[in-house]
Amino acid sequence: MSAPFAVIGAGPAGLMAAETLAAAGHAVVVFDQMAAPARKFLLAGRGGLNLTHSEPLEPFLTRYGAAADLLRPAIEAFPPAALIAWAEGLGQEVFTGSSGRVFPRAMKASPLLRAWLARLEGLGVTLRRRHRWLGWDGAGALRFATPEGEQRFVPRATILALGGASWPRLGSDGAWAALLPGVTPFRPANMGFRVEWSAHLRERFAGEPLKRVALTFAGETRRGEAMITRDGIEGGLLYAASAALREAIARDGFADITLDLRPDLRRVTLPGGSQSLANQLRKQARLSPVAVALVQEALRAGAGRGPAELVKALPLRLTGTQGLERAISSAGGLAFGHGLAVPGHERVFACGEMLDWEAPTGGYLLQACFSTAVAAARVALGVTSARSG
Known part of the structure; x- marks a missing residue:
């Protein structure tokens, strides 16, 4: 009997690669450094x-920017329709929201993950927890640090699904980058940005939402929250422009954006008179308290525009990005080609967020993780079948 396939990483990409391999009739062992998967x-x-x-x-593929052509074969082979059918096959009915985004009816991951892990168990997939990958030994065996000491494993082929570097406390810490060549340093993606607020605005309005506003940067305008x-x-609203904003800050030290606090209005007129500015903004422009505070903050900073103009074009300077520890995803990672093979390592393939691509939120992140996982597993199956035959 041939050796099992190894999948390193028990996030969505790793589990999907494991399912693809196991569904083809092969033994699979999934290794993960955390105590619980995904x-x-x-x-x-x-x-x-x-x-x-x-x-x-x-248009879906354009969301991946410079990596669109590299990701195209994987996403065309396992497109959104296939991902939806897969989720529904696990008993998770989905729906499409008004924004076009697709969600499970349960609106959370836990029911889907429970059903998925049960399916994997039924396919004979083995999950080895608390196994931190250390690379390869001189003979090509996989090395793992475990609570019982270092262990080695010789697989039929290996799928790396090690994740990016965002939210490292959940397992994707990017430490694997030191073990592989061709890794672009990680940077935060789909993250928040720093603004030098006044003490009043910071203390009074932190955690307050800005709903139905528009952001303009570099000639492009987006609506959101x-x-x-x-x-x-x-x-x-910021995540959709995060890549361009991040690069501007890296280049110039800041990024200047403009917020339209009432994009549904062509213009705003304030009556003046004895009524306070805050009341005028609240009653005439129908601004929320936090939006009123932003206008007042801009006036105090000497924005050079009147209150009505600021409602429609509020300048805001972003001075930095939030770190990887709070970013939803990461940019950078392992350089890859259409075959998803890891250079310099025979029968080793990579998938998911560890690859060098990024995308905005909206379903694009998970879709590429699932699609590249299926693609990497299929390539591994083809390579090993051809060589064994």
């Missing part, structure tokens, strides 16, 4: 697990 996947599902997006494939934090601003 911890980041579970965290992502707390507020609603966004599996994928319903937009047509061509954001949230004020103690040290800045975060949320889907």
Whole structure:
């Protein structure tokens, strides 16, 4: 009997690679350094697990920017429709929201993960927890640090699904980058940004949402929602532009954006008179308290515009990014080609967020993780079958 396949990493990419291999009739062992699998996947599902997006494939692929052509074969071979069918096959009915995003009806990851782990167990997949990958020994065996000491494993082939470097406390700490060549340093993606708020705004409005606003940067305008934090601003509105904003800050030391606090209005008129500015903004422009505070903060900073103008074009300077410990995902990672093979290592393939690509939130992150996992497993199956034959 041939040796089992090894999958290193028990996040969504690793588990999908394991399922693809096991469904083809092969023994599979999944190794993970954490005590429980898919911890980041579970965290992502707390507020609603966004599996994928319903937009047509061509605009879908553009969300991956420079990596779109490299990811195209994997996503075309396992597209959103296939991911939806897979989830429903686990008894998780899905629905498409008004934004086009696709979610399980349960709106969380735990029911799907329980059903998935049960399926994997039924397919004979073995999960070895608390196994931290250390690389290879001189003979090519996989090395692992475990509570019982170092262990070695000789697989038929290996799928690496080690994750990126965001939320490292959940297992994806990026430490594996020291073990492989061709790794671009990790940077935060889909993260919040730093703003130098006044003490009043920071203390009074941290945690307050900005709903139905628009952000303009470098000639592009997006609508969405954001949230004020103690040290800045975060949320889907920022995540959609995070790559461009991050690069501007790296280049210039800052990024200047403009917020439209009432994008549904062509213009705002304030009556003046004895009524306080805060009341005018609240009653006439119908701004929330946090939006009123932003206008007042800009006026105190000498924005050079009147209150009505600021409602429609509020300048905001972003001075830095949140770190990887709070970012939803990461940019950078292992360089890859269409075959997902790891250079310099025979029968070793990589998938998921450890690869050098990034995408905005909206279902694109998980879709690429699942699609590259299926692709890596299929390539591994083809290579090992051809050589054994």
